Amino acid sequence: MTISAEQTDYTELLAKRAQAASGATGAAFMRFSPDTVMLVAGMPDEDAFPLEALSKKAEAAILEAGKTILQYGQPKELTEWVAGFMNKEENLELKPENILLTCGSSQALSLACRAFIDPGDIILVEAPSFGGALRTFRNAEAKLLEVAMGEEGMDMVALEQKLAELKAQGLRPKFIYTIPTFHNPVGVTMGLADRQRMLDLAVEYDVMILEDDAYHGLLFEGEMPPTIFALDERRGTGRVIHTRTFSKILAAGWRLGWVAASPKVVERIQSLKDDGATNLLGSYVAYSFAKTGELEAHIEKLVNIYRQKRNRMMSALERYMPGEVQWSNPQGGFFIWLTLPENLNASTMLKKAVEAKLVYLPGAGCYAEGQGGKNNIRLSFSFVKLAQIDSAIHKLAELIDEEIKAARIPG
Amino acid sequence: MTISAEQTDYTELLAKRAQAASGATGAAFMRFSPDTVMLVAGMPDEDAFPLEALSKKAEAAILEAGKTILQYGQPKELTEWVAGFMNKEENLELKPENILLTCGSSQALSLACRAFIDPGDIILVEAPSFGGALRTFRNAEAKLLEVAMGEEGMDMVALEQKLAELKAQGLRPKFIYTIPTFHNPVGVTMGLADRQRMLDLAVEYDVMILEDDAYHGLLFEGEMPPTIFALDERRGTGRVIHTRTFSKILAAGWRLGWVAASPKVVERIQSLKDDGATNLLGSYVAYSFAKTGELEAHIEKLVNIYRQKRNRMMSALERYMPGEVQWSNPQGGFFIWLTLPENLNASTMLKKAVEAKLVYLPGAGCYAEGQGGKNNIRLSFSFVKLAQIDSAIHKLAELIDEEIKAARIPG
Secondary structure (H helix, E strand, O other): OOOOOOOOOOHHHOOHHHHOOOOOOOOHHHOOOOOOEEOOOOOOOHHHOOHHHHHHHHHHHHHHHHHHHOOOOOOOHHHHHHHHHHHHHHOOOOOHHHEEEEOHHHHHHHHHHHHHOOOOOEEEEEEOOOHHHHHHHHHOOOEEEEEEEEOOEEOHHHHHHHHHHHHHOOOOOOEEEEOOOOOOOOOOOOOHHHHHHHHHHHHHOOOEEEEEOOOOOOEOOOOOOOOHHHHHHHHOOOOEEEEEEOOOOOOHHHOOEEEEOOHHHHHHHHOOOOOOOOOHHHHHHHHHHHHOOHHHHHHHHHHHHHHHHHHHHHHHHHHHOOOOOEEOOOOEOOEEEEEOOOOOOHHHHHHHHHHOOEEOEEHHHHOOOOOOOOOEEEEEOOOOOHHHHHHHHHHHHHHHHHHHHHHHOOO | OOOOOOOOOOHHHOOHHHHOOOOOOOHHHHOOOOOOEEOOOOOOOHHHOOHHHHHHHHHHHHHHHHHHHOOOOOOOHHHHHHHHHHHHHHOOOOOHHHEEEEOHHHHHHHHHHHHHOOOOOEEEEEEOOOHHHHHHHHHOOOEEEEEEEEOOEEOHHHHHHHHHHHHHOOOOOOEEEEOOOOOOOOOOOOOHHHHHHHHHHHHHHOOEEEEEOOOOOOEOOOOOOOOHHHHHHHHOOOOEEEEEEOOOOOOHHHOOEEEEOOHHHHHHHHOOOOOOOOOHHHHHHHHHHHHOOHHHHHHHHHHHHHHHHHHHHHHHHHHHOOOOOEEOOOOEOOEEEEEOOOOOOHHHHHHHHHHOOEEOEEHHHHOOOOOOOOOEEEEEOOOOOHHHHHHHHHHHHHHHHHHHHHHHOOO
């Protein structure tokens, strides 16, 4: 007789990190009915996927390189392309040894922790920050300490104060984790002076910088400052672990990202990557698409699409939002960050939003120490259809307006 | 001015596990010239890759399911197919909740450690065992203790003795790690009675079993006993974490494997899988190939190919090997295990073999406690071309014969 699998989870045998491990990144946005307007996740626009081109590339890849991409190993084509691409973009001299392909930037962050984080080690994070990264850091048993955000990303005065305060207690963080470009969730971009300052502080306090540049390249207007990684390469200190991804610029589901760092740091991180290799099929198809220049042309196309959506959402926010609501003005990326009046709770309001077929990300999950973000909302303009943005923001504004009015009624 | 990346590895900042982490699985077999006969790695036969069929499937997959497989998420198609396939094979009642797709069985093993292994926790391993798994366990900071092999895999008397001995010291291992079927590196298969016995001992001593079934399905003749996982499912204790892979039966480079376990254990393991998802492109192409029955037909074809290669290698061993050499007789899988006279050293002999354009795996790397295997060789018959086997074994036999003679000359 076959008994269906029983439910023992052997809790007493679990590793400490597994006792309280929270769900994997990405599960959250699978729960809603298809007619719900998704303002929640950092998902790319699926109408923009270059399906025809990639389909042909995939067909050709298996015929032309099948004996390599079906076999064990890690062919160097995409790694070399990435190094060359970064060199061209920022006038660097990276070699393939500076690059490690990873299973999305999620795995890049996870591996950086495996290499540098012992249980209890401190990671400084922006408040707010990317919830998926916070989960990864918690799974790595790191202690997360918040650094306040300023107008352009992490506040450098707050960072120095925190570093000095910890030093006085004999504590040294392992990482400063930052999303300096089109910040997740706030949308802002750190200027050159602050990037230089963060590097100075990292050197002074002997800390590594973990630079998450997932939205790199999605610039709608103006100029981009150099990455902190590029600034660090020019100084030659090798103190930055830079993570990137193809998820926003090509295909999220292929789980392709990379680490750029000094060769020695890459070697250390690679030695803990015990999944054999990074998806040779997807890597080779991405390489086939990139080497012809099609990827760069595709990124230009994406910039136009996301700029239009950002504009549409900004206009709708200006048109419909109650005067008490504030929001960020992103120069690129996927997100706008809303600040509601302090007495509103974005998490409890979410239930009403879902009933109204609308999902956003409540801000609270973006705070490492669990206090902030109660009256914040992250809106993603990347996935939602352009034509739905105006009505979705209208609906959201009405909901917020109702909440503001309800909060005024004496209880 | 751009300074090329410098070489600081920030050793003093590294996590403990990273201080001594050894290279990633799979790097070892990339170093030899193309005319070297590769008897070393568990690489599949690349002439058997179904390139035409997979090329068509990949082309169609992106056109027909691109909006899903280029997006975030983890579509359930392949997971459901795997559950159904295992149910059919072993008359089980698994649901998709019993299955977690992983980046090869390498990641499956790594995740099992992340879920259950705290630094210093004990894993019992066969002596010898799979070197890649031993590296993964060491990277997880586990303490590895060897259990001797008998004629059919791990010796159950030795296992009980080790468990009792540890219990007397107040120690309880977390895992018994076993490769019961077409063992890596020895090639033998554990019989039903020992599988039952291992389960009994796991229950008695409250230990989990980590069953690595990478070579499952590659049976050349005779009958297969049930997997330990299936035996455990029938008892309903949910004590086995079973790992499998598409690497040997479809495409190693796509990094597709799975964990089968009780839903609660799967949930725990999944919560630590922080790479976002498992390669949606490869998963969907594998699913497309599997759902039509083509995968099962392909496995039959592979069995014929590998049986023929095994036969060729066994004949050559019988024909050429000196009388002092012994070897295993695998009923399936990829490997034959050679035992040379005790005064020979397979690791030092490797240099001569490489000069003779021949590579094998010295046995020493397969032992967790670093003592055994000095006079052992793992031969892989999977990758080498059929026509090369006879001459390769002839050459190896001559080398061994020379070593035997040299060892006889009084020094």
